[in-house]
Amino acid sequence: MTPATYHRASRYLHWAMAALIFYMVFLGWTLEDKDGGLFSRYQMHKSVGFLILLLTFVRIGLRVAYKAPPEIEGPKWQMAAARAVHIGFYVLMIGLPLTGWALVSTAKVPVPTLWFGVVPIPHLPLGHDTHEVFEALHGLFAKLIFYVLIPLHVGAALMHHFVHKDDTVTRILPGLEPKPTILQSALNVRWLVPAVAVAGAFVLATFMMRGAKAPEPAPVAAPERVETVASAEPETVTSEAASSTGSASSSTASSTAVPVWTVSKAASYIHFATTFNGEAIKGGFGSYTADITFDPQRLDQSKATVVIDLASVNSGDQTRDDTLKSDSFFNTAATPKATFKATTFTQTGPDKYLARGRLTLHGQTKPFDLPFTLKINGKQAVMTATARLNRLDYGVGSGEWTATDAVPNAVSLDLKVTATTK
Known part of the structure; x- marks a missing residue:
């Protein structure tokens, strides 16, 4: 039929x-x-x-x-x-x-x-x-x-x-x-x-399956009014900066060494945040070294060098981490480390500072400023900072990743360093 x-x-x-x-x-x-x-x-x-x-x-x-x-x-x-x-x-x-x-x-x-x-x-x-x-x-x-x-x-x-x-x-x-x-x-x-x-x-x-708008990278904090200016280079120290510490503190500075700080890894972190096709991505680096010599009263003698092992990146997804380590991004086989060397510190307000230095990433070195807040309680110090880094300035992201539709150029940085001195 x-x-x-x-x-x-x-x-x-x-x-x-x-x-x-x-x-x-x-x-x-x-x-x-x-x-x-x-x-x-x-x-x-x-x-x-x-x-x-x-x-x-x-x-x-x-x-x-x-x-x-x-x-x-x-x-x-x-x-x-x-x-x-x-x-x-x-x-x-x-x-x-x-x-x-x-x-x-x-x-x-x-x-x-x-x-x-x-x-x-x-x-x-x-x-x-x-x-x-x-x-x-x-x-x-x-x-x-x-x-x-x-x-x-x-x-x-x-x-x-x-x-x-x-x-x-x-x-x-x-x-x-x-x-x-x-x-x-x-x-x-x-x-x-x-x-x-x-x-x-x-x-x-x-x-259905809607989410909050992808977070924008944290803006770089604008430096506040400069109260004290100092440089690691002796010839750049101005007479005003030198005199601001007073004769008594100058005498003390000459007789004691600038404190060397030891970082507590358990209470510190280096985090970053970005997006991939609108999805919020957060990650960090588990391996790094930090050599910090710092005294708020002797900024001209203070310095810091942080070296990050880029292969220690962790964003919560192994496939994504492997891509970040590849030659399309960090290229850890050729440039395994990122180094920030701060040579100039400026006090911008109560407990607020600006570290000026140079950042080496992906084989490129460029000036980089890091505003931070520092709380010192006896022999312990806690530094927190947020900043923004443009990855394409350092060539991070090659080929199709030079476009910013899937991964934006700006990457947020979130830092916390807890350190002690003797």
């Missing part, structure tokens, strides 16, 4: 996949929004893409297993166009997930994919040089399915239902009036199926 409608499983799958496709389109629009939920939306985008790929093959199997209702007779061009649109949907429902898979597999940063956070999806063995090709194909396929195939498919269905008044739509959505008026169709609860598919997809994709 010739069926009058599609098999029930095929009908259910049709509307489920319609909802998923609309969901993917709407979710794709939100991937331009840089907020704290962006990474989760990317992961969901990938997971649903693989689900659509799987369901497409299930749908093809159902089409083979169960006989479809006969084609609605009409002009040959209309029947040919209908076949072309249906074939186009199958091609794109397979092509979109596959190009997305290739896109993820060829990215410079190979972010792992877990299907709905559980099943790991391996990367395809493709070269990074094909990334832009798959990116262009994926974008083209997405535009074709949303701006061409969906309008043609929906428009043709409405034309058949309201103009030709045939059974095209009732084969996939049984229960509608066979020769409806617009009012009869509007009152038929069966129309809730496509309405819920589209509206539900829009609401879920647009408002």
Whole structure:
């Protein structure tokens, strides 16, 4: 017997996949929004893409297993166009997930994919040089399915239902009036199926998995009014700076050494913060040395050198850390250390100072100023500082990473040093 409608499983799958496709389109629009939920939306985008790929093959199997209702007779061009649109949907429902898979597999940063956070999806063995090709194909396929195939498919269905008044739509959505008026169709609860598919997809994709706006890098604190100026170079010490300590303190300074401070690693840290595709990234360095000789009363004799082992970077993700160590960023094989040498200290306010020196990073040395707050209680001192560093000034981020759309140029620094002296 010739069926009058599609098999029930095929009908259910049709509307489920319609909802998923609309969901993917709407979710794709939100991937331009840089907020704290962006990474989760990317992961969901990938997971649903693989689900659509799987369901497409299930749908093809159902089409083979169960006989479809006969084609609605009409002009040959209309029947040919209908076949072309249906074939186009199958091609794109397979092509979109596959190009997305290739896109993820060829990215410079190979972010792992877990299907709905559980099943790991391996990367395809493709070269990074094909990334832009798959990116262009994926974008083209997405535009074709949303701006061409969906309008043609929906428009043709409405034309058949309201103009030709045939059974095209009732084969996939049984229960509608066979020769409806617009009012009869509007009152038929069966129309809730496509309405819920589209509206539900829009609401879920647009408002779920949103996060707070990605934090901006902390601005460099503006130095306050300078009260005392000193330099590690004897010839740069002005007579005003020398006289500000008074004759008594000068006498004391000449008879005692400037305190040498020993850093307590357990109570100190060197942290950084940035974003990747809108996701907030925080990390730090676990290995460093600090040689600090400092006295607030003898800034001209104070100095500090901090050497950071860049290979000790830890951002909470091993894959990301390996990328940071690679030649695309720190290139730890060639330049394993970052060094900040402060040679000039300026007091800018009560317990506030500015360290001027030079920072060597990624093989480049440039002037760098670090404003900080210092609290000294007997033989213990606590220094805290926030600053901003522009990574591209030091060549950190090469190739596609010179662009600032995924990773911004400015990186926030957050420092705390707890030290003691004898």
